[in-house]
Structures are given as C-alpha cells and as structure tokens.
Amino acid sequence: MRMNIVAGNWKMNTTVSEGVKLVSEIVEKSKDLSNVKLIVAPPFTHILSVGEKIKGSEIGLSSQNCADEAQGAYTGEVSAKMLADAGVEYAIIGHSERREYYKESSEVLLKKIKLALANGISPIFCIGENLDEREKNRHFEVVKKQIEEVIFNVDENDFEKIIIAYEPVWAIGTGKTATSEQAQEIHAYIRNVLLEKFGKKAENTSILYGGSCKPSNAKEIFSQSDVDGGLIGGASLNADDFIAIAKSF
Ligand code: PEP
Numbered sequence: 001m002r003m004n005i006v007a008g009n010w011k012m013n014t015t016v017s018e019g020v021k022l023v024s025e026i027v028e029k030s031k032d033l034s035n036v037k038l039i040v041a042p043p044f045t046h047i048l049s050v051g052e053k054i055k056g057s058e059i060g061l062s063s064q065n066c067a068d069e070a071q072g073a074y075t076g077e078v079s080a081k082m083l084a085d086a087g088v089e090y091a092i093i094g095h096s097e098r099r100e101y102y103k104e105s106s107e108v109l110l111k112k113i114k115l116a117l118a119n120g121i122s123p124i125f126c127i128g129e130n131l132d133e134r135e136k137n138r139h140f141e142v143v144k145k146q147i148e149e150v151i152f153n154v155d156e157n158d159f160e161k162i163i164i165a166y167e168p169v170w171a172i173g174t175g176k177t178a179t180s181e182q183a184q185e186i187h188a189y190i191r192n193v194l195l196e197k198f199g200k201k202a203e204n205t206s207i208l209y210g211g212s213c214k215p216s217n218a219k220e221i222f223s224q225s226d227v228d229g230g231l232i233g234g235a236s237l238n239a240d241d242f243i244a245i246a247k248s249f
Contacts, residue, residue, distance in 0.1 A: 008236025025239035106149035171211025
C-alpha cells in the first residue's frame with residue numbers, strides 16, 4: 001500500500017524553543033488525522049528536543065541531510081549512525097538547495113543514501129528540474145538521469161524504503177506551483193522509470209510533490225493519482241497551514 005505523506009522541511013529556521021513550540025502545536029492539531037503520515041525535518045540541533053515532543057504520536061522524525069562518510073575526521077558533518085541513534089527515521093537527501101549551494105553530486109548523494117539505509121533511515125530523495133530545463137522541455141530526461149544515477153544503484157531489497165520528492169526548482173520558495181496536470185504528468189513518468197527497473201514494488205513508492213505547496217493548492221495537487229503527498233518548505237513553519245495541507249487528502 002502506498003502511503004500518503006506530508007513532510008515539513010524547516011530548513012535553517014527556528015530556534016530550539018521555537019521548534020519545540022511548533023512541533024507541540026503540530027502534535028496537538030494532528031490528533032484526528034488518520035489517512036496521512038506526517039513527518040517533520042527540523043535542523044540538526046533540534047532533533048532530540050523535537051523527537052521528545054513527538055514521542056507517543058505517529059509523527060515521523062527526519063533530518064534534512066546526512067554525511068556521505070560513516071565516521072571520522074569530517075569536521076562539521078553528522079553521520080547517519082549518529083542520526084539514527086538520536087531517533088531519526090527519515091533523511092531528506094539531494095534537496096535542490098544542497099545540490100546547488102553545496103554542489104552535491106549524484107555520486108555523493110548515492111553514498112548518503114546507502115549510509116542512511118544501512119542505519120535504518122528511509123531517504124526522502126529529492127529530484128527536479130530548473131526553469132531553463134523545464135522551458136527547454138528537458139524535465140523528463142533530467143529527473144530520469146537523477147534517478148538512474150542514484151536510485152538505480154541502491155540494493156533492490158532496500159528500494160521499498162525510499163520516498164521520492166519531485167520538486168521543480170522553479171517552484172521552490174517562489175510562490176509558483178506546478179499545475180496539477182504538470183505534477184501528475186511527471187509523477188506518472190517517475191513511477192514508470194521506477195517500475196521499469198524495480199517492477200511492481202514501485203507501485204508502493206510514495207512520490208511527493210514539493211514547491212510552494214500551501215493550503216489553497218494542496219487539495220488539487222494531492223488529488224492526482226500519482227501524487228502521494230508533499231514535501232513542504234515555507235508553509236511547514238506554521239502549524240495551522242501544515243495541518244491544513246495534511247487535511248487536503
Ligand atoms: C522545499 O524546500 O522542499 C519546498 C518545497 O519549499 P517551499 O514549500 O517553500 O517551496
């Protein structure tokens with residue numbers, strides 16, 4: 001069974017106390033939600049305190065990244081093992097901000113995904129084209145390459161633990177959203193790419209949409225058959241908006 005998921009990527013926002021307040025509100029307001037899995041991805045410094053607040057709830061805990069090495073002299077990095085030990089169950093890997101600002105290549109992303117999986121963490125693997133690629137009608141080949149270079153190199157037995165987030169770069173934080181037709185078209189394409197490699201297992205892969213998703217457009221986007229939820233940036237910093245998006249299923 002494919003899971004409906006709404007995941008909040010807090011990015012580099014909130015202090016620890018603000019994050020704890022935010023997640024407490026999310027816990028409180030999500031009590032009657034049943035057909036959707038909520039995930040929160042706070043900054044590293046908030047993982048333990050936020051994890052404490054969601055104990056006993058169905059909300060999942062995600063990091064926004066993990067190191068591409070297992071351990072050792074990598075100043076400033078946080079390993080998948082450390083994250084798992086701190087209670088992290090999911091890790092956002094390959095967000096376009098990491099690809100663009102920190103030059104993370106497919107090679108690096110594959111290492112991160114393998115380390116996450118080896119430590120029992122489900123990767124939320126982000127893919128998506130930029131505006132130039134969309135305008136040149138290259139979006140299909142771009143996402144296919146992003147999947148082939150990383151996900152096709154993951155052990156078949158681990159494939160079911162992977163969540164895909166399709167996030168057109170031109171829609172992230174811009175207020176521009178893909179139309180529901182654009183989202184369905186490319187989500188169906190992504191699923192087909194996965195089906196060809198992994199067979200029927202890909203029917204169960206959750207493929208999330210991300211890019212200026214908000215309460216006013218979530219229902220329309222989530223109504224598409226191959227859209228299984230959303231990765232939410234800006235709107236996940238407001239508990240009411242985040243919950244309203246989750247209630248759009
Ligand atoms: C994101 O960064 O994953 C994202 C979707 O951001 P926003 O919702 O703010 O566009």
